[in-house]
Amino acid sequence: MKTIGLDLKLLDKVYSKVDKTVKFVFLSRGQIIEFSYINKDDGKDIICVPVQTACNLMCEFCFLSDYDLQVRNLTPKEIAPCIDYVVQDLNLLTRLNRNKVFLISFMGCGEPLLNIQNVIESCRQIRDKYQKNYQVVRFAVASLIPKMELMEKFVDSVRKNQIPLKFHLSLHSPDFKARKWLMPAASSIRESIDAVLYFMKCTNNSAEIHYALIDGVNDREEDLFKLVELLKNRNIPIKFLVYNKKPSASFIKSPRIDYFRKILEKEGIATEFYIPPGADIGSSCGQFLMDYYEKYNKK
Numbered sequence: 001m002k003t004i005g006l007d008l009k010l011l012d013k014v015y016s017k018v019d020k021t022v023k024f025v026f027l028s029r030g031q032i033i034e035f036s037y038i039n040k041d042d043g044k045d046i047i048c049v050p051v052q053t054a055c056n057l058m059c060e061f062c063f064l065s066d067y068d069l070q071v072r073n074l075t076p077k078e079i080a081p082c083i084d085y086v087v088q089d090l091n092l093l094t095r096l097n098r099n100k101v102f103l104i105s106f107m108g109c110g111e112p113l114l115n116i117q118n119v120i121e122s123c124r125q126i127r128d129k130y131q132k133n134y135q136v137v138r139f140a141v142a143s144l145i146p147k148m149e150l151m152e153k154f155v156d157s158v159r160k161n162q163i164p165l166k167f168h169l170s171l172h173s174p175d176f177k178a179r180k181w182l183m184p185a186a187s188s189i190r191e192s193i194d195a196v197l198y199f200m201k202c203t204n205n206s207a208e209i210h211y212a213l214i215d216g217v218n219d220r221e222e223d224l225f226k227l228v229e230l231l232k233n234r235n236i237p238i239k240f241l242v243y244n245k246k247p248s249a250s251f252i253k254s255p256r257i258d259y260f261r262k263i264l265e266k267e268g269i270a271t272e273f274y275i276p277p278g279a280d281i282g283s284s285c286g287q288f289l290m291d292y293y294e295k296y297n298k299k
């Protein structure tokens with residue numbers, strides 16, 4: 001264990017064997033927080049960052065829903081030193097990064113809209129510190145929008161602080177009932193799409209939809225039909241994520257991603273396909289903290 005600061009230690013550093021992801025496991029004020037460095041050789045240094053020590057929003061497909069962990073909002077005093085540690089440890093600033101993008105992605109553990117002030121302040125500090133080293137420093141947030149008032153506050157904060165930030169709406173189903181079951185804390189679908197459009201208009205930033213396609217759950221013909229209806233002429237792209245298996249759930253990834261993309265593209269809806277990196281080291285979508293609680297705790 002390596003001491004980094006008051007109440008902050010590095011517990012472990014894990015390298016993926018299938019891609020270039022490196023996971024950093026920290027102990028902050030007695031709780032585990034995990035960051036991961038992602039390098040896809042596409043001109044970006046990406047760090048995936050947690051916003052809370054755990055999450056109790058109980059998404060059906062998320063590993064965190066299996067554990068009753070203490071949820072605490074992380075502060076810039078915890079987030080920024082961990083990012084600095086990753087940057088220094090991996091020697092990111094000695095590389096030729098003048099032409100590179102530094103992307104801080106708040107898509108690790110927790111719901112960003114439940115910790116708006118600390119997320120925005122962290123963005124400000126990171127931007128001020130690293131903008132001289134990189135051509136562009138930008139940010140991304142993934143959220144299920146737990147409450148519309150929080151989205152309004154978030155939009156206002158991004159706009160006032162002029163944060164270059166892409167908003168990713170975790171949709172995962174266009175069907176009210178199915179979505180409520182998958183993500184009980186999510187706001188209504190129509191309101192959420194309107195909130196994304198509002199975000200784009202007010203901040204001049206871009207946004208996209210996240211959709212992990214799960215066999216028999218959200219990949220039916222009726223889901224495709226509803227998706228077309230929901231997204232046609234909205235100018236919000238949809239990104240299909242390959243679903244990472246949660247050990248306690250019977251969900252499996254859908255084989256229909258190409259088909260969904262083809263139909264949506266025909267309707268003029270832009271699509272993308274993404275295999276979340278770091279899956280072999282428990283550092284991918286829905287997996288954060290999994291290795292720690294499944295393996296290390298049992299040693």
Ligand code: SF4
Pocket residue numbers: 055056057058059062063064065108109110111144286
């Ligand atoms: S998917 Fe996100 S919002 Fe849902 S339980 Fe996991 S961390 Fe929380």
